[in-house]
Structure formats: C-alpha cells, structure tokens
Amino acid sequence: MSELDNRRFVARDRNWQPKAYTPDYKTSIARSPRQALVSIPQSLSETTGPDFSHLKMGRHDNDLLLNFDHGGLPIGERIIMFGRVVDQYGKPVPHTLVEMWQANAGGRYRHKNDRYLAPLDPNFGGVGRTLTDADGRYHFRTVKPGPYPWRNGPNDWRPSHIHVSISGPSIATRLITQMYFEGDPLIPKCPIVRAIANPDAVQSLIGRLDMGMGNPMDCLAYRFDIVLRGQRQTHFENQ
Numbered sequence: 603m604s605e606l607d608n609r610r611f612v613a614r615d616r617n618w619q620p621k622a623y624t625p626d627y628k629t630s631i632a633r634s635p636r637q638a639l640v641s642i643p644q645s646l647s648e649t650t651g652p653d654f655s656h657l658k659m660g661r662h663d664n665d666l667l668l669n670f671d672h673g674g675l676p677i678g679e680r681i682i683m684f685g686r687v688v689d690q691y692g693k694p695v696p697h698t699l700v701e702m703w704q705a706n707a708g709g710r711y712r713h714k715n716d717r718y719l720a721p722l723d724p725n726f727g728g729v730g731r732t733l734t735d736a737d738g739r740y741h742f743r744t745v746k747p748g749p750y751p752w753r754n755g756p757n758d759w760r761p762s763h764i765h766v767s768i769s770g771p772s773i774a775t776r777l778i779t780q781m782y783f784e785g786d787p788l789i790p791k792c793p794i795v796r797a798i799a800n801p802d803a804v805q806s807l808i809g810r811l812d813m814g815m816g817n818p819m820d821c822l823a824y825r826f827d828i829v830l831r832g833q834r835q836t837h838f839e840n841q
Contacts, residue, residue: 617800624797628754648774654733655697663731666704666744670727677723678707678745682823683781684815686738687768690831694738701731701767702742709748718750743821746783754793761788761795764809770830779836781809781826806836 623634662669667676683702687695705711705728708720712728726745734740747762763780770776782789789795789808798804809824816823828836 618803620797620799620803624793627793627797630797644774649772651772652769653697654699654769657699657733659731659733664740664742666726666728666730666742669730670725672724674725676706676726676745678726678748680743680821681746682741682743682816682821683764683809683826684739684741684812684823685809685826685828687734687740687770687828687830688738689771690829694734694736695768695770695830696734696736696738698734698738698771699731699767699769700734700740701729702744702764703729704744704764705747705750707745707748709750720748720750749786749788758793759788759791761786761792766826766828768828768830775830777828777830777836779828780807781824782807783824784808784811 622630624630660669667680670676687698687700689695703711705716706720706723706726708718708723710716710718710720710722712722712726730742730744732740732742744764747764749759749762751757751759761782763782766779766781768777768779782795789804795804795807798807806829809826812823812825814823815825830836
C-alpha cells in the first residue's frame with residue numbers, strides 16, 4: 603500500500619458497531635464467532651465490481667404502491683423513503699444498486715415462513731430496487747410497515763422498519779441495514795437496537811421526517827442517508 607493509500611485509509615471504529623455476541627438478542631448466540639476472525643485478501647473482482655450503471659430497471663421497481671398491483675392500491679400510510687449513499691469521505695456513490703424489503707402495513711412479510719396473524723395485502727409485494735443517481739440520491743414510494751412480534755422473548759416486538767441492501771462501488775462494500783422511523787417508541791425497547799452501545803450509531807439508523815420532501819395531501823417523507831465504510835459507517839447488523 604502506498605503512502606497516499608495509508609493516509610486515506612479510515613479504520614472502522616469497533617465501538618461504533620455492536621458486539622457479535624449479545625445474549626439478549628438470541629440469534630446472535632448461535633451465529634457469533636467462537637474463534638478469532640481470519641482476514642482473507644480480497645480478489646480484484648470483489649473490489650472493482652459489479653457495474654450496475656447499465657442495469658435496466660422496471661417502470662415501477664422503486665414504487666411499491668404500483669409494482670404489485672392486482673387491481674388496487676396497498677392498504678396503509680403512504681410514504682416516501684429517500685436519501686443519499688456516500689462513502690467514508692462524504693462523496694456520493696453514483697449508479698449503485700439499492701434494494702429494500704419490508705412488512706406490509708399490518709406487520710406481515712410476503713414470505714412463506716411468516717406466520718404472523720396479520721393478513722397479506724393482495725396489492726403489496728414488499729420489495730423494491732433502484733439505482734442511485736450521479737449525486738448518490740435514491741428514493742422509494744411505499745407504505746409504512748407495521749410493527750410485529752418475534753420469538754426472541756415472551757413479548758418482544760420489532761419496531762416499524764425497512765430493510766435496505768446497498769452494493770456500493772464493489773461487492774466488497776455491500777451493506778445490509780435497516781431504517782427505523784423517527785419517534786417510534788418501540789425503538790429503545792428492541793433487543794436488536796439495544797445491542798448497539800453507541801447512541802449516535804442508533805441515531806444513524808433512524809429515518810427523519812422531512813415535511814419539505816413529502817407530497818402534500820398524499821405522502822409523508824423520511825430521509826435516510828447511508829455511509830459506506832470508515833468510522834461512521836452505517837450500522838451493519840451482522841458485523
């Protein structure tokens with residue numbers, strides 16, 4: 603590594619990310635490592651690609667109100683989710699793939715293993731994708747997902763949230779995270795959120811209500827900016 607590369611390298615702040623072993627978050631017990639991690643050199647393909655700039659998107663890929671239309675609109679509070687994807691120096695990450703998936707307004711996923719008693723919405727698929735523009739911006743139109751119970755404790759509930767996958771400039775920078783909603787009282791009660799010791803890191807996972815970006819008489823908007831790599835990298839649940 604050259605002197606310039608050394609000077610521009612920003613090490614990850616290990617106090618920013620949660621510990622792998624967090625007993626109150628029960629699935630972390632089985633999946634946390636038992637031995638010291640081994641660093642594996644990355645290949646050229648992992649650090650230089652893929653290139654998503656030529657990926658063809660469907661007309662409604664980022665509009666979950668329309669991309670699973672079976673004769674009507676989804677039930678629920680209509681919202682816009684938007685933001686920017688930037689690197690560790692604040693520079694935009696253009697033309698990268700942003701994917702999202704979520705429960706419906708009742709708190710149920712369209713997945714064969716989801717047995718929550720809330721009904722499925724026949725007009726809501728719960729998945730979307732888009733590419734960031736030249737300035738790293740992205741946006742989705744969807745409905746606000748509902749909270750739901752999960753088998754972690756006798757009465758544990760997940761706050762309303764949207765899962766997000768960001769590929770970044772290469773597959774080695776792929777980030778999988780979640781956006782919560784400003785003001786949700788379930789956020790500080792969630793065992794997954796409580797696994798994050800740094801309160802500033804928790805705040806980086808919360809989408810902020812932005813009245814100026816909403817559609818009057820239609821949708822509220824929540825801003826969720828995402829940082830790839832470095833000390834202030836957006837929290838990644840599995841690290």
